[in-house]
Amino acid sequence: MFLYSNTRPRPASNVMKVIVDGLAAEYIDEGKGPAVLFLHGWKDELHTFDDIVSRLSSAFRIIRVDLPGFGESEKPAFPWTLDDYVLFVKDFMSKLDIKPEILVGHSLGGRILIKGASAKALSARKIVLIASAGIAKRRTIRNKVLTALAKAAKVLTILPPMRFWRAELRRKLYEKIGSDYFAAGELRDTFLNVIREDLQSAASCITIPTLLIWGSADKTTPLSDGERLSKIIKNSTLKVIPGAGHFVHRERPAEVAEMIRRFI
Numbered sequence: 001m002f003l004y005s006n007t008r009p010r011p012a013s014n015v016m017k018v019i020v021d022g023l024a025a026e027y028i029d030e031g032k033g034p035a036v037l038f039l040h041g042w043k044d045e046l047h048t049f050d051d052i053v054s055r056l057s058s059a060f061r062i063i064r065v066d067l068p069g070f071g072e073s074e075k076p077a078f079p080w081t082l083d084d085y086v087l088f089v090k091d092f093m094s095k096l097d098i099k100p101e102i103l104v105g106h107s108l109g110g111r112i113l114i115k116g117a118s119a120k121a122l123s124a125r126k127i128v129l130i131a132s133a134g135i136a137k138r139r140t141i142r143n144k145v146l147t148a149l150a151k152a153a154k155v156l157t158i159l160p161p162m163r164f165w166r167a168e169l170r171r172k173l174y175e176k177i178g179s180d181y182f183a184a185g186e187l188r189d190t191f192l193n194v195i196r197e198d199l200q201s202a203a204s205c206i207t208i209p210t211l212l213i214w215g216s217a218d219k220t221t222p223l224s225d226g227e228r229l230s231k232i233i234k235n236s237t238l239k240v241i242p243g244a245g246h247f248v249h250r251e252r253p254a255e256v257a258e259m260i261r262r263f264i
Contacts, residue, residue, distance in 0.1 A: 020092045026072040027065040031057030037100040038064045039109025045071030051253035069187050079189035082197050086116040104128040118202035127210045131246050135225040136198035203232040210236040211263040215244025
């Protein structure tokens, strides 16, 4: 998982709203041709794909949506699970009468696609996973110790003299663990619900042709995750972009767009 702050201006001309599962969701539907649905990652939003869309919209109809809790879409009233996000995407497509030929997901978006495709809740002719999340991280002894320390710090800092330092101390401990939990804010419980689920078994059920795109320098979902998913997903191909990180679609949009175009 990852955190991302998008500072791009949000164009008003082609942005639309729709009510799905009782939540107002913002989306963009543009271009003509085979329908392609893009799903963004955690703490990201639909404009993360701007540079790719500009290269593909002349040949494809591209739909992007801010997932609930991100961008300009409403936050869920209670902690969601991965299944809730799968249901939202399914209902979003049904509400707009969209039957995409291609499903594209980055990080969390890829996690949603793996779960949805394996359960046959989301279907398409092909799937593209960009730096997809889904492989649960092993709890090392180091992380177990740091997690225990974080919990202990929570108790100790209840005392008035330590209360002032509580937030900063826990933030530093969670940074050491490598978790985005602290920064997830109101979505912390949703964050835990989502990352706890290991999708290796689900990935093994996918038979749809799948393209995996990874940056060799990805530290959030390392290349080893992509290699593992490539072995698990039967009809899949892994493409690696040297030197690119987790936001490979932002760092090298021309290469990623061309890979998607060729795959489609």
